[in-house]
Amino acid sequence: PKKPLLLSWFLFLLVLVLLVSCYILSSNSLSQWDSHPLQYYHRFLNQTRRVNLPPHRVHPKHRVKPTGMYETTERPTVPPTVAPTGARFHQAYPRNYHFIMDNQEVCETETPFLVLMVPVAPKNVAARDAIRQTWGKDSVVQGQVVLTLFMLGLSGGADVQEKLRQENLQRRDLIQSDFMDTYLNLTIKTMVIMDWLATRCRSAAYAMKVDSDMFLNIDNLVVMLQKPGIPKVDYLTGMLMWNRPVVRSKDSKWYVPEEMYPEPQYPTYTLG
Numbered sequence: 001p002k003k004p005l006l007l008s009w010f011l012f013l014l015v016l017v018l019l020v021s022c023y024i025l026s027s028n029s030l031s032q033w034d035s036h037p038l039q040y041y042h043r044f045l046n047q048t049r050r051v052n053l054p055p056h057r058v059h060p061k062h063r064v065k066p067t068g069m070y071e072t073t074e075r076p077t078v079p080p081t082v083a084p085t086g087a088r089f090h091q092a093y094p095r096n097y098h099f100i101m102d103n104q105e106v107c108e109t110e111t112p113f114l115v116l117m118v119p120v121a122p123k124n125v126a127a128r129d130a131i132r133q134t135w136g137k138d139s140v141v142q143g144q145v146v147l148t149l150f151m152l153g154l155s156g157g158a159d160v161q162e163k164l165r166q167e168n169l170q171r172r173d174l175i176q177s178d179f180m181d182t183y184l185n186l187t188i189k190t191m192v193i194m195d196w197l198a199t200r201c202r203s204a205a206y207a208m209k210v211d212s213d214m215f216l217n218i219d220n221l222v223v224m225l226q227k228p229g230i231p232k233v234d235y236l237t238g239m240l241m242w243n244r245p246v247v248r249s250k251d252s253k254w255y256v257p258e259e260m261y262p263e264p265q266y267p268t269y270t271l272g
């Protein structure tokens with residue numbers, strides 16, 4: 001009479017052990033999937049040699065879309081959208097462009113601790129007004145002078161240009177340069193921002209480039225910049241990106257042809 005009891009105990013334990021190991025295995029792979037999905041694809045499909053940061057470290061706006069993700073070994077079949085190297089880099093040089101509005105007195109009357117430079121499309125009055133009413137509204141933060149300025153290119157329309165003139169007359173916070181304001185020209189906008197800071201606002205202790213669709217916790221930023229140990233010169237900070245692959249999928253917003261940048265990965269940079 002004891003034998004069947006022993007057997008059923010044995011069977012019960014066996015099933016229990018199996019269930020527990022199944023659970024451990026599945027939860028393990030699930031949590032790894034959560035944090036390193038790309039490495040998983042990499043392992044399974046063996047298609048790319050990317051080392052990606054876990055996606056939760058990347059702002060949703062800048063995440064690579066899954067469609068273009070696994071095509072890196074293919075060469076783009078369309079002709080490049082840019083001219084061969086030399087001309088392109090020459091064109092992007094900031095001194096090829098000139099300020100139409102520069103509000104250069106804003107850094108003469110005051111010595112800002114922090115200048116916030118917001119690249120924004122000329123037409124996007126709504127974004128500028130939202131910033132002026134929220135995180136950009138205070139000129140003194142944590143006892144420090146803070147300046148918020150908007151960086152624009154040309155819109156092409158005379159009506160838009162006249163509205164911009166009026167807007168700047170009222171707010172004195174627009175910086176405009178004479179390049180066409182398009183997505184592919186955002187590199188020019190970035191360089192022109194640095195050009196303006198280097199030529200019109202040398203007294204500023206820090207400057208930040210911040211997109212117009214972002215919420216900036218400016219108090220946190222100023223507190224952070226005043227902490228002991230934060231360098232006062234040669235200091236660049238942001239959300240650090242490293243080993244980021246150059247996107248070679250022509251459908252991607254971030255497509256860059258090999259003619260323009262031959263390396264498979266970008267050097268370490270800060271996002272945005």
Ligand SMILES: *[C@@H]1O[C@H](CO)[C@@H](O)[C@H](O)[C@H]1NC(C)=O
Pocket residue numbers: 178179180181182183184185
């Ligand atoms: C960038 O701006 C320059 C100068 O205005 C213009 O010639 C060029 O067409 C623009 N590039 C793009 C891609 O819009």
